[in-house]
Amino acid sequence: MDTLVLGIGNEIKRDDIVGLEVVAALETRLDSPDVAFETMNSGRLMLIDELSGHDQVCIVDSIVTEDGEPGDWYVFDPQAVEPDKESGGLATHNVGLGTLTTLGEAMGESMPGITIYAIEVADPFEYGEGMTDPVREALPDLIDDIGEEIERQLLAA
Template sequence: MTKTRPAVVIGVGNDFRRDDGVGGAVVARLRQRAGVRPLPPGTVLATCDGDPARLMGLWEDAALAVVVDAAHAHPGTPGRVHRIALDRGRLAPPTATSSHGLGLGEAVELARILDRLPLHLVVYAVEGADGSFGRGLSPAVEAAVPALVEAIAHEVARRRP
């Protein structure tokens, strides 16, 4: 399969469930940052509700896909970021779980079976503190966003073709 886009960054989540909106918040900040410090040409910034078919549609022709999602961990440390890299079509067992019913691991496995994975897949899972209804991130998750934006910008620039 030909990879036509160098990179896609996908923020997964629901902006109306507090910390579950961290993926969208990171993508929004990356868009703002790109106005001053552009990302590599062809980089796509997108948001998704986590539906496996939509995720596959967003990442299938990318050389690199970076996914940002809220996660639950037990015990948890709100704002802690986990970086998980795809290894030969399978995600390593996570230390945190997706905040969605059908997890990212299932979407990855389905994409692997259907040969719809990007060449490289990196997941940044951010441990949340508040999944209640409403807008806005908790202070701990909000504090993690600036460093996460820079890490993802570096990740995309480093994998430049």
């Protein structure tokens, strides 16, 4: 089974880099010929090309929730994080992964099963270098925990 582990983030936005950092660390940990690792600074419609052709994709990205603490992490199905009317509805800059998969299939692309690993951050929009202390301190555990979860997912496939 061909799997892509994809980190999404921005290295000039403090905590938003966490997805890139986790995936970079996992690349050395999950050494397998059936697993590819990539990072992207942007998502959106460009993801169709990145996702297409893989059997499975694990996306690691940052998130801010109402009750979460920086360093918490969650596993989501793409349908669970679709934009709604409260977040501005559907537009090219906030296309959800469920919609993206549907669009890719409508365009004749082979779209994978997707699992999202979302890491709670303090502020994914603050420009600057270096993660905030709570996220930086959680990084080793995030790499271990998310790495173990992805390994279990790969073994189950």
